[in-house]
Each structure stands twice: as C-alpha cells, then as structure tokens.
Amino acid sequence: MSSGVLLYCKSKVYIHPTNRTSENVPGFLIVYKKLSTDPDSNSIITWCREDAFQTSPSSRSNNKKNILSQLLEADLEFAAKYQPTSTSTKNSYPTIRIDTSQLLLCSDWQIFISSVYSIQFRVPSSWWFGSIVINSKAKNIDDNIPVLFFHDDVCPSTKRIQKKMMMENFDPFNKDQDLYWGGDDFKQFLTTICDLQSVNNASSDDASSDILSSKNNARGNNIYLVNPTLEDLRNFKSNIQNLDKKPASPTSKNKSTGVYDSLNKQKWTILGKIADYTAKLTTPSYVPNLLSSYSPVLEKFLNDKYVNNLLKSSPQLQQASDDFESARVYLAKWALNVKQEAEKYRNVYENLSNDMDNMVTDEEIHVALERSHPLTLAKWESMFDEQGRLNVTVHETKDFIFHGGCENNEVRRQVWLFLLGVYPWDSSKDEREQLLKSLESIYFSSYKNLWFGDQVPSDMTKEHWKDEVFKIDKDVKRNDRHLNIYKHNTETGKLVNSDDQEMDSEVDDSNWVIINPHLNTLKSILMSYNVYNPDLGYCQGMTDLLSPIYYILQDEVLSFWAFVNFMDRMERNFLTDQSGIKEQMLTLAELTQLMLPDLMKHLTECDSSNLFFCFRMILVWFKRDFQDEQIWKIWEIFWTDYYSSQFQLFFMLAILQKNSLPVINNLKSFDDILKYFNDLKDLDWEDLMVRAELLFIKFQKIVAFVDGQNSLISDAPANPNTTGTGTGAEANIPIEDKLTKLSLHDPKKEFIISDRLRTLLSKRIIIQREKKSF
Structure with a gap:
C-alpha cells in the first residue's frame, strides 16, 4: 500500500x-x-x-x-x-x-x-x-x-x-x-x-477593460495560468489583447463588431433600468430630466477631436450611441481613456528620446509600463518546494518584485527578510528556523543585554552613551506618529480614554516618557544598533529608515537584523566627513550631465549644479516625500538591485527629468530651485519608476555605444593631431554633443565614461564604513 x-x-x-x-x-x-x-x-x-x-x-x-x-x-x-x-x-x-x-x-x-x-x-x-x-x-x-x-x-x-x-x-x-x-x-x-492568475482580470477600471473582459467572458475564455512566470503573464496578456484587436473574420465588413455588440448590450441594460424606473414613477418628465443630466458629461468628453473621430468611424457605433444618450457617455469615456493611454505611452517615450531615441525599444517601454502583476502570497508560496527552498531563480523572483511589488503587508513580512539579507535566498525552512534562533540569541547576548537595565556599554563613556540615548529618544518620540501602532502613547499602543488622546497631542513636550510598546521597541533596536556599530553611533534619519521595517515585520529581533543589513548600504549616507553622500551627489551630477544636458546647463547657470536640493531625498531614500505605502513599494524595488545597487539615483534622475521643463522655463535662482523641489507634493511614484527604468536602460546602452566606438578608435591608426578626450574649451561641450560629434563628425575622438558612472551598472552593494575615532 x-x-x-x-x-x-x-x-x-x-x-x-x-x-x-x-x-x-x-x-x-x-x-x-x-x-x-x-x-x-x-x-x-x-x-x-x-x-x-x-x-x-x-x-x-x-x-x-x-x-x-x-x-x-x-x-x-x-x-x-x-x-x-x-x-x-x-x-x-x-x-x-x-x-x-x-x-x-x-x-x-x-x-x-x-x-x-x-x-x-x-x-x-x-x-x-x-x-x-x-x-x-x-x-x-x-x-x-x-x-x-x-x-x-x-x-x-x-x-x-x-x-x-x-x-x-x-x-x-x-x-x-x-x-x-x-x-x-x-x-x-x-x-x-x-498561484492561479486570471488572464482576463482587467488591470484598470476604464471602459476599455470592461469591453475586453465582457468579450472574453462571452466566449467562455475564463483562462487561469497556474504558477505563471512574469514572462507568461506578460506574453499571455499581450496575445489576448492582440487577438481581441483582430476582426471577427476575414470577410467581416465592420471591424468594430465586438465593440458594437458590447455597446449594444450596455444600451439595452440601461434602457431596461430606465423602464423599471418609469414603471414606478408617475412624473412624465423624470426620464427626460435623467437624460439631460448627462449633458455636462457629454460636453466634457465629446468635444475631444479624437472621440468625435472614433464616433464617426462606424455607422453601427453611431447608431448605438444615438439610441440612448448614456451610451454615448460610455463610448466617449472609453475612447478618451484609450487616447489618454496612448498619449501616456507616447509621452514617456518622447520625454526620454533625443538623438539616441532608438536606444529604448517599444518592447522595453512595454515591460517598464507593465506593472499589473504584484507578487501575491499564493505566488510567493508557489516559489518554494517541500523543504521551503526557492525553486525558481532569484532573478525571476526579483523580476516579480521590481515590476509589481508585493501585493500586501502579509507578503512583505516574508519577502523583506530575503531582500534585506536576514535569510539567504538558497536557505530551506529548517535552516531559516535555526538561523532565527541563532540571531535571537546573538541579539540579546551580544547587544541588547549590554545596555539593558541602565547599563553603559563597556566601550563607551557614560556621557557619550547618555547623549546617544537622548538623541534616539527625541527622534523616536516624533517618529511616524500618524501610523496606528505608534500613534497612542499607552501601554497597549491603543487609545483607551480621552486623557491618552491629550497625551498624544503633547509630542512637542520632550519630558513625556515613552510607554507605547512599539515606540519602545524602536528605541531598543536603535540603542542595540549603537552597540553593534559604535563607530557610527546614532545619526538623525536612522529612525526614518527603521520605522517602515519594524511596521511591516513587527518583530524586534527580525527588525534589528533587517535594519543592520539595510544600514550596510546606507551607512555611507551618515559618515562624519560626508564622503559617501558627496560621492552619490557627484555621481548624480555626472549622470544628469549625460542624460539631461539641457537641465544641467540651466542648473549651472543658477548655481545649482551641485544638486544640493536632492540631498534630503537621497539621504533617507525619499522617506519624507511619499506616502507610507508608496515608500514600502519604492524601497522593496530598490532592495532587489535588479538593475543596479544604486537605482535610487535613477529614481532621482526621473524626478529631475519629469520636472526639467518647469525648472528651465520658470526658475532662475538657487533659492527658487531649492524651494521648488522641497515643496514637491503628490509625486506619481509609479510613473517615476517607469521613467527610472527606461533611463537606466538608455544609460546602459549609451555606455555600450561609447565603449563600442572607443574600441573602434583604439583599433584605428594613431593620428598625431588627435588630442584624446579634449581639454580647455572642449571640456565645456555637453556630453551629449560630444556623443553626437563622436558618432557623426569626428570618429577619431574618444569619449570616456567615468569610473564613477560605471559603478551604476553594478549590482554589488557599495559599503563604506565610518572610520574609527581615537
């Protein structure tokens, strides 16, 4: 048996x-x-x-x-x-x-x-x-x-x-x-x-998606992919959309039959509802009044030239829309939505294009824009075998995260531990359980127990430790107090009575004592990290980096080790001599000069070429510039190192690119530019992430192009009149002009991509430690 x-x-x-x-x-x-x-x-x-x-x-x-x-x-x-x-x-x-x-x-x-x-x-x-x-x-x-x-x-x-x-x-x-x-x-x-993924689920709420969905359901095409790869989801969706764009048959005279049928069905549905209303109402003017209420909407949507052209393109569509006015509203909204989507794709492409616009292909734009497949819990669990070991490549897993993020916090709670290096990607479930026990033991014995109970760590003076604790306590008290677990300073972290509410409002009073368990845990983690890394100590901004991690994990030991690994890459932002953050600013400046030369020229004229206005965003990875859930999604994408371990610089470049025209056309001084970027609100993070990805792809191809040209130059016979990379006035020529000149006019002049820029192509995390103080 x-x-x-x-x-x-x-x-x-x-x-x-x-x-x-x-x-x-x-x-x-x-x-x-x-x-x-x-x-x-x-x-x-x-x-x-x-x-x-x-x-x-x-x-x-x-x-x-x-x-x-x-x-x-x-x-x-x-x-x-x-x-x-x-x-x-x-x-x-x-x-x-x-x-x-x-x-x-x-x-x-x-x-x-x-x-x-x-x-x-x-x-x-x-x-x-x-x-x-x-x-x-x-x-x-x-x-x-x-x-x-x-x-x-x-x-x-x-x-x-x-x-x-x-x-x-x-x-x-x-x-x-x-x-x-x-x-x-x-x-x-x-x-x-x-992981069961429907290929018919509309990724947006627009009418065009409803039409596609209704057509698929009418055919019985309720197709579900089983444990699909991201490539499966992309390809299958593209194939379905392409199929639905085709005429019903080669002999069909009207290629809009599918849309007409959908509109016709919608028309009779609405007419049926009106009939139900008129059966109950005695006022004869009710239906005309109902119809006239659509007039402002029609005026808004049907004045669009694109919509009018579509309405006139088919007699059947025109007939369907004439039968009932709300059908015209339905069609108008759908048509305008299609127009807006087309413009969105075209505008992204045009904004990124220059004399090398062929470097970003339509397929690359499509992949960057396709972000409708977040990593679900079912998909995440399907990626592991019976022993809890990853059964797909790390690259495939990171592809899901980079192009869709995690669906919810339940998924994040597991995924972040891998992204932040707490758990190795190749570990089994049993190995992770043993590792957690070891990490817990080390956390308490080697770090927390050294200060717990008002002790002073042996390698610190009492005054120094007291100062560190004061800074941590001060920042924790004002940390993300809008989030539910940090909001109320009670023993349970929940609001009990009105007196507690009054205490919550006294956040500016430095004399109040933290009793909220979650705030106390943040404080414990930061104090333990101070023991773990005494050379760096505590710096303002670390609370901003820890808070989202603890909010998602809500476990002291796991949050500590996740924060430790996060700080490995972020420590260079807090160095005493500021060498780490300065290096990033210099890299960003060179990148901006290469990718956005017109903007960089204008910033130079405004004494802003040092990009000081980007400092705060880079320092804490945009923590104070986006809503909490948006930051969770942005960070988990950065943590994948899918393209580069410094992808935050391309995200910053995307912000510059999107705001380049307003800056160039309207701002004329350092103060104006600083105020403008400090006041930026309601940024569209998804649009910026698409731009960042396409900007990286373009940068990658520019480097490959330059290297290819330089290899041809190095193989060519030496010319005594050639001066290499150029000096003097040549150095002031924008890089993009140099590339144009290189490729069209003077093929013997070599252009060099700096080592600083080349580090952007690496996925290796850059770690820079604080030097020991003696």
Missing part, C-alpha cells in the same frame, strides 16, 4: 467521448499528494472513472474500506467544509489519508500541478454543462487529458453547496454574476495550493 493524502475530490465529473449522451462516462476529479520525503514531490491532478473502482482489487477485499465509498464520503466532506472564496485557505479543506496505489491503478491520466500551464473554466449554460480544459506545459500530455464536464444536476456535493448557500442567504452568484457550479469550488481549492 502506498500512502498519500487526498486533498480534493469531486464526484460526477464526466467525460464525453462521443455526441451520444448515453456514452458519457462519470468519474471523480481528484487532487492528491504522495507522502514522500522527496522535496520535488507535489500535488497531482487525476480523473478516475467510477466503474474502475468497482472492478479494482480493493473493492473485493474485506479487509479494506471500499475506495469508491471513501471517495463518495470525501466528496461530501469537502462540500461541508466549503467556504466563500474570500475566506478560503489551505486549512479550510480536510486532508484524508488514502491508498494512492489504487488511484494510480484506476486513473485514466495523471498530471502534476507543476506541469499544468493553464486551466480554462467554461461556465455552464442552458445548453452545455460547465467544463474545464487542462493545458499542460508539455504538448504530448494534452492529448491524453479530455475535457471534464461537471454534471451539477446529479453531483451530491454541488447540490449540497447550492442548498447551503441558499439556506444561509449567501448570494448564489459569484463576482462575475455566474451561477455557482462545480468548477467554482475546484478553482477555489486550486488557489490554496498554487
């Missing part, structure tokens, strides 16, 4: 070998898992026909429970545990021990979850049973997997769930307004064991 665990079972799932109803074959859709120590083992989907169990050896054995009866009981047991999708977890489903050898004997086919590429869920209708189509990653396997039909009218578990939902007054319709059917709970179950 081979033992395993039955994870899911659904009875009365048929295959239809022929068109004859009498030849339909009933069976069980089963998901099970073998009990194995093999870390690569994973869940298996199989289908077993009912009559196979009736002739199997186990059914004749008096010493074994009939496996057919066991499956029938399991089907009902799973139905009893069924919960609405929003509350379902892996623990929502019972695990039942089963003889997997019998399943193997009775199954027609089997496929590992890891081998499934996609599953199409085709909802039932008045003419067809609901069905699923399983597509494998290996083409030869697809030939053996038939379409599976859910005969809900005879399935005991489905009937029980439908009855339960009706009795408990649950809405029997899902979010797509489809009646519950057997495929729904199979899909729900799959979300608990793998």
Whole structure:
C-alpha cells in the first residue's frame, strides 16, 4: 500500500467521448499528494472513472474500506467544509489519508500541478454543462487529458453547496454574476495550493477593460495560468489583447463588431433600468430630466477631436450611441481613456528620446509600463518546494518584485527578510528556523543585554552613551506618529480614554516618557544598533529608515537584523566627513550631465549644479516625500538591485527629468530651485519608476555605444593631431554633443565614461564604513 493524502475530490465529473449522451462516462476529479520525503514531490491532478473502482482489487477485499465509498464520503466532506472564496485557505479543506496505489491503478491520466500551464473554466449554460480544459506545459500530455464536464444536476456535493448557500442567504452568484457550479469550488481549492492568475482580470477600471473582459467572458475564455512566470503573464496578456484587436473574420465588413455588440448590450441594460424606473414613477418628465443630466458629461468628453473621430468611424457605433444618450457617455469615456493611454505611452517615450531615441525599444517601454502583476502570497508560496527552498531563480523572483511589488503587508513580512539579507535566498525552512534562533540569541547576548537595565556599554563613556540615548529618544518620540501602532502613547499602543488622546497631542513636550510598546521597541533596536556599530553611533534619519521595517515585520529581533543589513548600504549616507553622500551627489551630477544636458546647463547657470536640493531625498531614500505605502513599494524595488545597487539615483534622475521643463522655463535662482523641489507634493511614484527604468536602460546602452566606438578608435591608426578626450574649451561641450560629434563628425575622438558612472551598472552593494575615532 502506498500512502498519500487526498486533498480534493469531486464526484460526477464526466467525460464525453462521443455526441451520444448515453456514452458519457462519470468519474471523480481528484487532487492528491504522495507522502514522500522527496522535496520535488507535489500535488497531482487525476480523473478516475467510477466503474474502475468497482472492478479494482480493493473493492473485493474485506479487509479494506471500499475506495469508491471513501471517495463518495470525501466528496461530501469537502462540500461541508466549503467556504466563500474570500475566506478560503489551505486549512479550510480536510486532508484524508488514502491508498494512492489504487488511484494510480484506476486513473485514466495523471498530471502534476507543476506541469499544468493553464486551466480554462467554461461556465455552464442552458445548453452545455460547465467544463474545464487542462493545458499542460508539455504538448504530448494534452492529448491524453479530455475535457471534464461537471454534471451539477446529479453531483451530491454541488447540490449540497447550492442548498447551503441558499439556506444561509449567501448570494448564489459569484463576482462575475455566474451561477455557482462545480468548477467554482475546484478553482477555489486550486488557489490554496498554487498561484492561479486570471488572464482576463482587467488591470484598470476604464471602459476599455470592461469591453475586453465582457468579450472574453462571452466566449467562455475564463483562462487561469497556474504558477505563471512574469514572462507568461506578460506574453499571455499581450496575445489576448492582440487577438481581441483582430476582426471577427476575414470577410467581416465592420471591424468594430465586438465593440458594437458590447455597446449594444450596455444600451439595452440601461434602457431596461430606465423602464423599471418609469414603471414606478408617475412624473412624465423624470426620464427626460435623467437624460439631460448627462449633458455636462457629454460636453466634457465629446468635444475631444479624437472621440468625435472614433464616433464617426462606424455607422453601427453611431447608431448605438444615438439610441440612448448614456451610451454615448460610455463610448466617449472609453475612447478618451484609450487616447489618454496612448498619449501616456507616447509621452514617456518622447520625454526620454533625443538623438539616441532608438536606444529604448517599444518592447522595453512595454515591460517598464507593465506593472499589473504584484507578487501575491499564493505566488510567493508557489516559489518554494517541500523543504521551503526557492525553486525558481532569484532573478525571476526579483523580476516579480521590481515590476509589481508585493501585493500586501502579509507578503512583505516574508519577502523583506530575503531582500534585506536576514535569510539567504538558497536557505530551506529548517535552516531559516535555526538561523532565527541563532540571531535571537546573538541579539540579546551580544547587544541588547549590554545596555539593558541602565547599563553603559563597556566601550563607551557614560556621557557619550547618555547623549546617544537622548538623541534616539527625541527622534523616536516624533517618529511616524500618524501610523496606528505608534500613534497612542499607552501601554497597549491603543487609545483607551480621552486623557491618552491629550497625551498624544503633547509630542512637542520632550519630558513625556515613552510607554507605547512599539515606540519602545524602536528605541531598543536603535540603542542595540549603537552597540553593534559604535563607530557610527546614532545619526538623525536612522529612525526614518527603521520605522517602515519594524511596521511591516513587527518583530524586534527580525527588525534589528533587517535594519543592520539595510544600514550596510546606507551607512555611507551618515559618515562624519560626508564622503559617501558627496560621492552619490557627484555621481548624480555626472549622470544628469549625460542624460539631461539641457537641465544641467540651466542648473549651472543658477548655481545649482551641485544638486544640493536632492540631498534630503537621497539621504533617507525619499522617506519624507511619499506616502507610507508608496515608500514600502519604492524601497522593496530598490532592495532587489535588479538593475543596479544604486537605482535610487535613477529614481532621482526621473524626478529631475519629469520636472526639467518647469525648472528651465520658470526658475532662475538657487533659492527658487531649492524651494521648488522641497515643496514637491503628490509625486506619481509609479510613473517615476517607469521613467527610472527606461533611463537606466538608455544609460546602459549609451555606455555600450561609447565603449563600442572607443574600441573602434583604439583599433584605428594613431593620428598625431588627435588630442584624446579634449581639454580647455572642449571640456565645456555637453556630453551629449560630444556623443553626437563622436558618432557623426569626428570618429577619431574618444569619449570616456567615468569610473564613477560605471559603478551604476553594478549590482554589488557599495559599503563604506565610518572610520574609527581615537
């Protein structure tokens, strides 16, 4: 007997070998898992026909429970545990021990979850049973997997769930307004064991997305990718969109049929609602008044030339919009949205283009703009094998994070520990548990216990330690007090009475004592870090860096070590001689000169070429320039080092690029520029991140271009009249002009990309320590 665990079972799932109803074959859709120590083992989907169990050896054995009866009981047991999708977890489903050898004997086919590429869920209708189509990653396997039909009218578990939902007054319709059917709970179950991503989910709320979604649903294209890579999601979405752009047939005279059908359906839906209202209302003027209320909206949207051209492009569209005025509103909003999206893509491209605009391709722009696939908890868990070891490349994982971020704080709580180096990427679950115990022991024995209880660390004087504690206490008291866990200075961290509220308002009074447990934890971590790194000590701004980490992790030991590793790269921002931050400012200045020469020329004329106005943003990684959730997303992208360990400089460059025209056209002095950038509010971080990525790609290609040109120059015969990189007046020529001259006019003059700029191409974290003071 081979033992395993039955994870899911659904009875009365048929295959239809022929068109004859009498030849339909009933069976069980089963998901099970073998009990194995093999870390690569994973869940298996199989289908077993009912009559196979009736002739199997186990059914004749008096010493074994009939496996057919066991499956029938399991089907009902799973139905009893069924919960609405929003509350379902892996623990929502019972695990039942089963003889997997019998399943193997009775199954027609089997496929590992890891081998499934996609599953199409085709909802039932008045003419067809609901069905699923399983597509494998290996083409030869697809030939053996038939379409599976859910005969809900005879399935005991489905009937029980439908009855339960009706009795408990649950809405029997899902979010797509489809009646519950057997495929729904199979899909729900799959979300608990793998990452199931719909390719039909609209990533925005605009009307165009609604049209695309309605067309896909009308075709029954409820396709879900199983544990997809980011490349799968990008490619599949592109293919679906391209497919929907094609005419219905080569002979079709009207290429807007799909849009027309959607508008026509929308039109009758609205007309139906108006009819319901008019049946109840006695005032004849109600409907005309309702129609006239759309006039301001129409005036706003239909004055647009692009919208008018689209409305006139098809008689069918014009007819649909003329039948009911709100249909014109719907179409106008959709058309304007398409225009705005097109302009968004075009504007990003045009803003980045210069005489080397062909260096940024349309595909690179598309990848940078595509940020609709955040890393979900299901996807994150699917990236690990049975031993809790990453089963995909670190690059693929970081690609997800860089181009989509983490979906929520539950995911961040796990991901940040890897990004910040607390856990190695190649560690197993057991290794991480052992590492955590070790880190906890070291934290208390080597750092916290050295100062806890009013002790003074042995390598510090009493006065010095007292001064450090004072600075930490002062900054912690005013740290992110708007966040819920820091807001109330009570023993629980929660508001108890009005007196506590009054105490909260006295943040300017330095005499109050911290009793909020989370603020005290921040203070403990910073004091322990002071012991860990006494040469650096505490510097203003460190609280800004620690606060988000602790807010997400809410664990003292993990937060301490995450902060330690974060400070490895940030320490150079706080050096006494400011050499680290100065080096970054010089690098940013050179980068701006190369990428934005017109802006740099104007800043030089305004005595701002040192980019002093960027100092605060770089110092604490934009912590005070964005909302909290935005900062979490920005930082986790920076931490990936996906392109560069200094990607924050390209993000800063993106801010400069986006604001270059207002600065050049309106600001004429150092003070004006400083005030302008200090007062920047409501920055669009996603737009800036797209710009930063494209700017890096362009920079990378400029370096490659220059290196290629220089290699040609070095191979050419020496010319005694050539002066190398140029001096004197040549040094004042903008770099971009030099590149143009290099490529078009004087191919023998060599231009050198500085070592400082070349460090931007490296993913290696730059660590610069404070020198010991004697």
